[in-house]
Amino acid sequence: MEVGFLGLGIMGKAMSMNLLKAGFKVTVWNRTLSKCEELVEHGASIGETPAAVIKKCKYTIAMLSDPAAALSVVFDKGGVLEEICSGKGYVDMSTVDATTSSQINEAITKKGGYFLEAPVSGSKKPAEDGQLVILAAGDKTLYEEAIPAFDVMGKKAFYLGEVGNGAKMKLVVNMIMGSMMNAFSEGLVLADRSGLNQQTLLDVLDLGAISNPMFRLKGPTMIEGNYPPAFPLKHQQKDMRLALALGDENAVSMPVAAASNEAFKTARSLGHGDSDFSAVHERTRDRRRF
């Protein structure tokens, strides 16, 4: 099978490599062309522009760093819009906001093309292992066409209905995750100040009903006051804010998410915006003298 791939950052490179290894014929493009070399060694072709990739392939996947890049690749000179047309599909797996996604969707469908937003849950390691969770929304036929590729890149793909639902699902998941992180952080500090051993708390938690990979992964580094950035705190806080805004539109009262958001904001104001979101722990355990 033949597929286009735009964007060879950490995620995109791992994903397109998995497609090559699984036997897909892949035509790649990246803003910095040198990043294509390793893929070419594994059999990829190169497209000179996004438009060239679109022209060559029945459908094209994009994995770009942010909304600005996602828009640029579609709307700029040599962009997706120049060649997208009836019968061709575009699958944007970048994490973008609902507005960006809608803009791209509108432009592409106006030209007769098919569009699917498909943000993923999971970062570098799951991308390399083909273990991403894919939250797809938009054109159903394109979704079905892309299933063989999704099967290679992810452990599970969901079809969530209309464009926007992929982004919303990510917000809901990240909101729950952000509140859980705060609950966890409060528990660690409470244990410590009450004379309990924090590592023992981790062990007890891991044997019970709320045992989960995040506690296992982040707990030991949080105890050390170490927050290697996997998901930056400022992005987590932005997602909390957007989830609260979504709740606002729908009159859903979310006091725990609201309290968590303020905790993340405090952490941001204390200078931890670029650390991992687990650095909210610095807010909880902040104590100068007592």
Next chain:
Amino acid sequence: MEVGFLGLGIMGKAMSMNLLKAGFKVTVWNRTLSKCEELVEHGASIGETPAAVIKKCKYTIAMLSDPAAALSVVFDKGGVLEEICSGKGYVDMSTVDATTSSQINEAITKKGGYFLEAPVSGSKKPAEDGQLVILAAGDKTLYEEAIPAFDVMGKKAFYLGEVGNGAKMKLVVNMIMGSMMNAFSEGLVLADRSGLNQQTLLDVLDLGAISNPMFRLKGPTMIEGNYPPAFPLKHQQKDMRLALALGDENAVSMPVAAASNEAFKTARSLGHGDSDFSAVHERTRDRRRF
């Protein structure tokens, strides 16, 4: 090995049965003696009073329903205090508050006895399967003596130091659990009102970094608005309150636990105190018209 066992409710019966099956000689006592029969069929002896059991055994385990029962078994006529003495141990595995535990500890050590509090994490099923998590605190020698019994009743026993630490560790764990339940409930309602499928949210959560047994177990019934009481909401709220009080003593700011506590209080005031603690979901999704 020989061991006494006081209290044959749902938990106590399962635990003492496991001891018998593992080859322990067990002398049992229960307020309603008829409940001893099944144990006797499996080889248990009967003690006529708690005192009689204590007299016969080197150490005795108790699993009683609440602080009142825990106190009565120790202090009333025919109670533990009448026979406890140097060389004998008493292991209270009931879930009681710190004050009750301290009272019992003081009375027993005054008589020369050894005391261990050892509340458990886990309910009926783990008790039957010998998969409890045991949070022991108090006399270290008694703890070591009781390890063979703990190994039969639980999958893991922790020694947490001085009396009171077992109860505190349970509070910390339950506080994290209560906040997580609120985060989860907010996420479910936000998904629903934003046009996402709640079952899909459960599926997505279960594939990610915050996947945990509680979401898996409670999610489907919460979606149905069904809350079969495993851990009553009023007890969960009480534990949130006690955890916040513990935080207050130690100047730990816990805004997420505080918001969660208020949500549980709202649920209580709406009449859900005796339902499962997942019934806090009724508060989150409450909407009469909009």
Next chain:
Amino acid sequence: MEVGFLGLGIMGKAMSMNLLKAGFKVTVWNRTLSKCEELVEHGASIGETPAAVIKKCKYTIAMLSDPAAALSVVFDKGGVLEEICSGKGYVDMSTVDATTSSQINEAITKKGGYFLEAPVSGSKKPAEDGQLVILAAGDKTLYEEAIPAFDVMGKKAFYLGEVGNGAKMKLVVNMIMGSMMNAFSEGLVLADRSGLNQQTLLDVLDLGAISNPMFRLKGPTMIEGNYPPAFPLKHQQKDMRLALALGDENAVSMPVAAASNEAFKTARSLGHGDSDFSAVHERTRDRRRF
């Protein structure tokens, strides 16, 4: 002195009448012209369009119902933009969001005109009594020129700097007010359920350091469960949300405002969006059985 006045709703009519009574020559316009009659009886002239008013007067005041009306009066055919030019001023006293205000500012200054946003604090009664509080921001010279008119319409005018600051100041004030309303409501319910008389609480509050007009005015009707709409709850909640968004931009953690916002959202979801913002009390005192 001569001044134009656009918009003769409840507020605008009272304000322009005060200008007439104070000896200003006022040229009025209103979408429904019949509303101008009473003003004409008191000596006002009529302009056929906003443009006609602008043409005739050195500066013109507008008091319109919402952002849409504020934009329409400026940008539509016969609107302010057609005649605004160097040497002419436009003072918009409507309550609009920052974006609307900026748009109008930009369009007017491009034409060489002067712009001042000047939202007010206070409703019908203070407007009639010339007791408004005026939060002006934008062109300083125009502000000084408008002082004689502000002196007639308000008890105090503030000059707050650049366009946008008037709207921001209103948000900050309304945020504090919204949190205070929640604190007050919680206190009333706590008093009631603890066996204290709520009217006595009002009396005690009124004698102390936190005595304020809002408690005096709203307390008695809140006790009755009566919320005559002065400032609709949905608008208060919107202002809380915007204030939180402003805090978010500037990394200000506002946990009390966040909790208040969620309480207003709950009240909205219970159907009280069109009641007075004091109807958040229905959320606090909600209790079906206990």
Next chain:
Amino acid sequence: MEVGFLGLGIMGKAMSMNLLKAGFKVTVWNRTLSKCEELVEHGASIGETPAAVIKKCKYTIAMLSDPAAALSVVFDKGGVLEEICSGKGYVDMSTVDATTSSQINEAITKKGGYFLEAPVSGSKKPAEDGQLVILAAGDKTLYEEAIPAFDVMGKKAFYLGEVGNGAKMKLVVNMIMGSMMNAFSEGLVLADRSGLNQQTLLDVLDLGAISNPMFRLKGPTMIEGNYPPAFPLKHQQKDMRLALALGDENAVSMPVAAASNEAFKTARSLGHGDSDFSAVHERTRDRRRF
């Protein structure tokens, strides 16, 4: 009229002096007798012990520093209990918790005496000016007997029913005050970081519906980061906690009070427990880098 007075601290001295000036015959006692001198110069008699004062007077007022002092004066050798009897009244105007108040009430009524708790709202200045607000609860006949003294010491006395209600009313008022302080602090910081002048915010607030003495008094010093201790933050936080506990007993959900309590706890953990409660502002404006 004749009255006893126990406790001549800052408050008690001002209150008893006012009684003397109004023509009451006052018999005073203080642990450090030298503090009685100034009162004696103004015509007071001295009692050698609390018991001696009780013996001499039909009713006796106490104004002691804390619960421990309140208990000691009643229960210790030479204390109130030795002479209290049928026909004699004891009015405790100290601020104590409900338990302390109940203990004293029980002991006194057992001896046939009459008891009234009567904590006050207001500190040094209102005490000197006879402008306290008196929250009396307990024996109604004693309340009526004490009215002439209350009229001298306070601007208003309330009779609130059974013993305990005086303390509860104080908690409710202080809870509202604590949440208002947080709302105010958040508003000040939001104004500042949004480019608004904080003094202007104070001026705007003071002209509107939420204008109150506390904002006027504390605002200017808070802007300076100066918190002269009038009501220590640790006491305010304790009152928030007790108010939340009262709400818990009665299933009143108070999310804004809960968020405020956590803010006060954070301020305590940052070392501001002994500063004025307005020092919670240090938490709100805390920012190291951003």
